[in-house]
Amino acid sequence: MPKYFTRLSGTGAFAASGSWASATTLASALTIGSNCAPPTSNDEAYILVGKCNISNSLNTSGFTGALTIGPGFAGTIGTAAGSALDFPSGVLKVQHSGTGAFVNFKGTVSRYDILGTGPAYIKTSTFLSGSTVYVGPGANVEFDTGAKPEKVYNAGGFVSCGTSGAVDVTNHDGTFESQGPITGTLDVRGGDAVVYNTATVSNVYVGNGARYNHASVGTISFVEVYPNGTAVDRGAPGPFTVTGGNIWPNASLFQNPQVTITYTNPIGRRGMP
Amino acid sequence: MADRYWRGTNSTWTDTANWSTTPTGSTGSAAPASTNDVYILSGDVDIDAYDASAVDLNSLTIGGQFTGKIKGLKVAVSGTTIINCVNDVNIAPGTNNIDDLRVYSTGGATVRLFAGAGVVTACQLASGTLVRESGCTITTMHNAGGTLIDSGGTAYTTLNAKGGVTITQIGATTLNATARVIATGASAFTTANIDRGSTFTHNAYGTIGTITVFPGGIATTAPAGTITAGGTTVTGASQPFTVTNSTEWLGGSLFRDANASITYSNATTRIGKTGA
Numbered sequence: 396m397p398k399y400f401t402r403l404s405g406t407g408a409f410a411a412s413g414s415w416a417s418a419t420t421l422a423s424a425l426t427i428g429s430n431c432a433p434p435t436s437n438d439e440a441y442i443l444v445g446k447c448n449i450s451n452s453l454n455t456s457g458f459t460g461a462l463t464i465g466p467g468f469a470g471t472i473g474t475a476a477g478s479a480l481d482f483p484s485g486v487l488k489v490q491h492s493g494t495g496a497f498v499n500f501k502g503t504v505s506r507y508d509i510l511g512t513g514p515a516y517i518k519t520s521t522f523l524s525g526s527t528v529y530v531g532p533g534a535n536v537e538f539d540t541g542a543k544p545e546k547v548y549n550a551g552g553f554v555s556c557g558t559s560g561a562v563d564v565t566n567h568d569g570t571f572e573s574q575g576p577i578t579g580t581l582d583v584r585g586g587d588a589v590v591y592n593t594a595t596v597s598n599v600y601v602g603n604g605a606r607y608n609h610a611s612v613g614t615i616s617f618v619e620v621y622p623n624g625t626a627v628d629r630g631a632p633g634p635f636t637v638t639g640g641n642i643w644p645n646a647s648l649f650q651n652p653q654v655t656i657t658y659t660n661p662i663g664r665r666g667m668p
Numbered sequence: 669m670a671d672r673y674w675r676g677t678n679s680t681w682t683d684t685a686n687w688s689t690t691p692t693g694s695t696g697s698a699a700p701a702s703t704n705d706v707y708i709l710s711g712d713v714d715i716d717a718y719d720a721s722a723v724d725l726n727s728l729t730i731g732g733q734f735t736g737k738i739k740g741l742k743v744a745v746s747g748t749t750i751i752n753c754v755n756d757v758n759i760a761p762g763t764n765n766i767d768d769l770r771v772y773s774t775g776g777a778t779v780r781l782f783a784g785a786g787v788v789t790a791c792q793l794a795s796g797t798l799v800r801e802s803g804c805t806i807t808t809m810h811n812a813g814g815t816l817i818d819s820g821g822t823a824y825t826t827l828n829a830k831g832g833v834t835i836t837q838i839g840a841t842t843l844n845a846t847a848r849v850i851a852t853g854a855s856a857f858t859t860a861n862i863d864r865g866s867t868f869t870h871n872a873y874g875t876i877g878t879i880t881v882f883p884g885g886i887a888t889t890a891p892a893g894t895i896t897a898g899g900t901t902v903t904g905a906s907q908p909f910t911v912t913n914s915t916e917w918l919g920g921s922l923f924r925d926a927n928a929s930i931t932y933s934n935a936t937t938r939i940g941k942t943g944a
Binding site for chain 1: 673675676690691692707709710711712729730731732733735748750752768770772792794810812813828830831844846861863864865880882883884917918919939940
């Protein structure tokens, strides 16, 4: 039976018995108030309503199920100072659709669905191979220095990675930015992507209408800019190296003459005579 | 701005027995009025159709633990409308627009924008099925991962098919596709950009003004037939149709079907290719 967080206002505690009710419906749970231990094992846990600021008892040790934060939740999780709801035991899925000022997470999560208008901050975390982060249109997620997501799909939100960067990123729309390296593939199919400082990028593909900004001195191992795609180096703090790549007609590849780029191999020209 | 929470003692939208100002507070509050933030988050009682066209809410949130159906609510929302439903929701804009509609339904639920002259300014579909009936205008549609199907109405000004499946019978002024798109009936497009990862099936007789198939994109036709999604069936029309301007890139495929009957007003520009 699912467990519902039933504190509706004020300051709340996640891993506290008085905060949860086990019931078949949210309405029943709210009537009951509290009747069960906090989520554990493979429980399905829901935070669906209210404006509670859940800032105490943030360690979910033993909880390995799924947490759903619904769009009716306008409160916060964690603290403004950075404390986060911790998943040390590894949970299957966290879906965030809330609208509050912030939610902070950390730990091990196989899948995040960040859909809500309220920003999500993901602190020091372990992302297992194959774990995914799906960011819906209009959503907002920021990864801390200690969080390096495996696979990120941005469907139109705003995604910001810290100095740990990310492995594979597909940016369908919206904005992706990273202070750290992209060690797999950055596929910019739409929207904007930018890497900063010394971030390296293994592979970057820039599609029609998409824009990639290499504001970094880190090496790009391979870059391919498709028709109407744009790769720029606005704000690059110094010279950088491009190991290989392809460019298509109507694409733009690093046209800024003020930045010195070393191409260690010729750039292939696709679709050109 | 006051809150209104649906409590669901019966099916009547206007009955004060169904509304409270907090999730667990006493019922007896007036039905939602303009500038209210409205939450429909729990309960299993269906909500009967109601025309609240003159009401312009500040926000409307339908949560996944509300398991009833919304059988036809007509209301404007100035802020954000979130539909995170597990059962069917029928909704339409009121006198004013629904400014920002976000749909992420689950469990086979269908969100239906029912017939009417209303306008949804911007709609984002993340998951689930969204059906647009004739008459309802969506200015900018962004399908990020759901099934979108329309059965008529005004062409989208901008249709961004970034994920999931998009099925249209009307078309768009501008189509930007990186995912599956099926156009049927009279679907017409002023501009269609078919990018990597997209298969665009023009099983329609509407004109395509300018189509560009980029590397990795596929534009194809298909036999006439029916396509069903979200409880709505649309009938595909066979060719011929007209393409005014077209560009096919190396690695792209522009209507290479053997049986396609297409009139090209101008010769196709082929980039990076030799011959036809």
